[in-house]
Amino acid sequence: MLYLATPIIMTGLSVGFAFKTGLFNIGASGQFTAGAFAAVFVGVKFTFLPPGIHCLAALLAALLAGALWGCVPGFLKAFFNVNEVIASIMMNYIGMYLVNMLIQKTVYDQVKNQTLPVAPGANLPKAGLDKLFPGTNINVGILIAILFVVLIYIILNKTTFGYELKACGKNPDASKYAGINEKRNIVMSMVIAGALSGIGGALLYLANSGKYIQVLDVIAPEGFSGISVALLGLSNPIGILFAGLFIGHITVGGYNMQLFDFVPEVIDIIIAAIIYCGALSLLFRTLIYRFRMRRTKKAAALAEAEVPGKGSADKPGEEGTS
Numbered sequence: 001m002l003y004l005a006t007p008i009i010m011t012g013l014s015v016g017f018a019f020k021t022g023l024f025n026i027g028a029s030g031q032f033t034a035g036a037f038a039a040v041f042v043g044v045k046f047t048f049l050p051p052g053i054h055c056l057a058a059l060l061a062a063l064l065a066g067a068l069w070g071c072v073p074g075f076l077k078a079f080f081n082v083n084e085v086i087a088s089i090m091m092n093y094i095g096m097y098l099v100n101m102l103i104q105k106t107v108y109d110q111v112k113n114q115t116l117p118v119a120p121g122a123n124l125p126k127a128g129l130d131k132l133f134p135g136t137n138i139n140v141g142i143l144i145a146i147l148f149v150v151l152i153y154i155i156l157n158k159t160t161f162g163y164e165l166k167a168c169g170k171n172p173d174a175s176k177y178a179g180i181n182e183k184r185n186i187v188m189s190m191v192i193a194g195a196l197s198g199i200g201g202a203l204l205y206l207a208n209s210g211k212y213i214q215v216l217d218v219i220a221p222e223g224f225s226g227i228s229v230a231l232l233g234l235s236n237p238i239g240i241l242f243a244g245l246f247i248g249h250i251t252v253g254g255y256n257m258q259l260f261d262f263v264p265e266v267i268d269i270i271i272a273a274i275i276y277c278g279a280l281s282l283l284f285r286t287l288i289y290r291f292r293m294r295r296t297k298k299a300a301a302l303a304e305a306e307v308p309g310k311g312s313a314d315k316p317g318e319e320g321t322s
Helices: 002-020 028-045 051-080 084-106 141-158 160-170 172-177 182-205 221-232 237-260 266-312
Strands: none
Touching: 002 028, 002 141, 002 160, 002 182, 002 221, 002 237, 028 051, 028 084, 028 182, 028 221, 051 084, 051 182, 141 160, 141 182, 141 237, 160 172, 160 182, 172 182, 182 221, 221 237, 221 266, 237 266
16 A cells, blocks of 8 residues: 555645646656656666665656656746646656657567666665565655655745745735746746656656556556545645555555456546545535625624614714704
8 A cells, every 4th residue: 555655645746736836737647757767767777886876866867857847847837828737748748658769778678568677776675664564565665755745845834935836826926026936936846846756756666566667658647646636635745645545545445356346447436536525525615615705794784784873863963853
C-alpha cells in the first residue's frame, strides 16, 4: 500500500500545489514520466558513482526533468497567456512519445520491451523499515513523500513566497497592483509542481520492486490519480497525504478482490464514486453557505426596517399635536 501510495502522493502534491496558486496542472503525467526516465537513465548509466551518491543523483535528475517539463506550460501561461490545461495536455503526449524514443536509444531491453534494470546502488535504501514491516519490500520512498508534504505545507502557509503564490491564484489583479510579480510566480508554481511529479516518478522506479518503464503509447496513470488525490484532500498537503494512503489502500484491496472473481475495474469505480461524493459535499457546503447568507441578509433587512418605525413616534414636537 505504501509503495503504491508514494507516487500518487507526490503527483497529488503537484496538482494541489498548482491548485493553491490558481493553476490546473493536468500535466502531472508528463512530468512524472520525464522524471521517471531521468532517474532510470542515471540509475543505469552512472554506475561509477558510489551507492549513496548514485541514488541522490538519480533523485536530483528526476527533480530537474520534472521541473523542466512543468516550466514549459508555466512559461507559456505567464508570458503568452496560453491556457495551462491545453499546454499541459500537449506536454503529456510529448513526454510519453519522447521518453519512448529515448528509452529505445539509451536504456532499452529489447527482449522485454522495457527499460534495463537500474544499478543496485541507485535503488532507495530501506533504512530499517523492512524490519518494521517484515516480508515486504518497503524503502524510504514513503518517508521522502512525507518530507515533501511537510515542506510544501510550510512553503504555502509559513513563508512570504507561499503567500504571494496563493495571492496570485486568488486575485491576480489585486496581486499585480500590490507589487507581486505575477509572471514569476506562475512560472515558479509550475516548476515546483513539475519537480514534485518528477520525484514521484523516481520513487516508483527506484524501489527495487521489479517495476520498469514499459515502451507503450499509454500516458502514466499516476498523474491522473494525483488529480483525484488532490481533489479528495482539498489541495491541503496534509489532506493529500491521507488521501494518497486511502487511494493506495483501496487499490491494494481491489487487486486482492480479484481472488473472489471481482474485475479490476471495480477499483476505478469505487475511487470515482468517492470523488463524486467529495464533489457533492462541496456543492452541499456551498448551498448551505448561501442559504445562511440569505437568512442573515433577511434578518438584517428586517432589523433595519424596524428601527425607523420605533424612532418616528419619539420625534420632538409630536407629543402636543393632539
